[in-house]
């Protein structure tokens with residue numbers, strides 16, 4: 548696709564459209580979305596979250612995390628273009644298997660946040676796969692660069708995600724609305740830090756919506772953008788029809804940052820406030836039950852047993868079940884939880900990835 552935007556180059560890979568479709572877990576960005584974005588010249592990213600269950604259900608054949616991840620990357624790459632995977636640090640139990648399978652399957656990029664991916668380069672030599680941390684501050688980038696330096700690796704790029712993003716936010720609740728945390732204010736110190744550690748390309752995320760937004764940030768020195776919400780209600784996204792409709796209907800007032808009740812991962816989490824699981828959680832209607840275990844942490848004996856949503860429904864919702872339900876898994880048994888970025892209120896119809904990409908590269912006029 549032709550574009551007035553400069554290409555994005557990461558680890559020698561020249562991406563003609565400097566737009567990365569952000570990983571959206573659980574089960575929103577799977578191979579249909581990732582390959583459609585890649586086909587249009589951007590970067591398609593699948594989410595690693597819960598892939599074992601999602602791929603097992605889709606294929607009718609039991610897949611473990613490694614096999615499911617390998618399969619999803621291979622399918623995404625099958626029609627060409629650049630594809631990668633988003634692997635959240637918070638998914639501690641499956642992290643290593645997800646990383647190994649992604650490298651083995653030849654993912655172009657591993658993008659990793661929701662925690663600091665301090666050990667990512669130590670898991671396995673990444674070969675041609677580029678390793679890209681997500682940060683919310685220059686300090687976090689410096690910590691990662693220093694640790695990775697000791698491991699003999701330097702980030703191939705970095706995603707700076709501001710507080711308007713969907714999913715988990717890398718800010719404390721009382722920092723989300725601060726002027727100093729607006730993406731344009733977070734950017735300069737992160738750019739300086741990226742230059743200090745070898746001119747690492749900086750990709751900005753969180754609230755980017757139009758072609759002009761992309762141009763503005765690239766003029767400031769960003770090498771590219773990562774966008775989630777714009778791809779959430781596309782035809783190729785694997786969110787359920789009910790989820791996409793909730794995005795189309797959502798107004799500014801409907802989009803809140805959930806804290807108490809909030810995510811058991813301990814980070815603020817942006818949701819549509821009418822999400823059935825969020826509403827039930829406010830009234831503590833769902834009895835605590837842990838039958839998925841993706842966000843479990845180790846106990847003192849090294850076993851994955853700890854999650855604050857496991858025994859109490861007072862302050863946390865069961866994020867595994869809520870998000871799986873939003874992707875059409877077990878929706879007869881569990882209610883969905885809809886996460887979105889602030890810009891979901893601007894989305895008023897479900898369109899194809901091609902329509903979105905044409906608009907973003909400046910081929911067609913922006914809707915709202």
Ligand SMILES: Cc1cc2nc3c(=O)[nH]c(=O)nc-3n(C[C@H](O)[C@H](O)[C@H](O)COP(=O)(O)O)c2cc1C
Nearest residue numbers: 569570571572712713714752753754774775776888
């Ligand atoms: C539905 C949804 C799910 C998301 N899931 C993840 C995720 O699993 N891991 C992650 O690192 N970021 C996740 N994000 C963040 C996106 O990858 C992206 O960086 C962010 O949404 C950018 O902001 P925007 O939505 O304003 O474009 C999610 C975002 C949305 C909207």
Ligand code: SF4
Nearest residue numbers: 837840854865866867
């Ligand atoms: S309690 Fe729920 S959110 Fe926590 S690990 Fe178990 S299934 Fe996941």
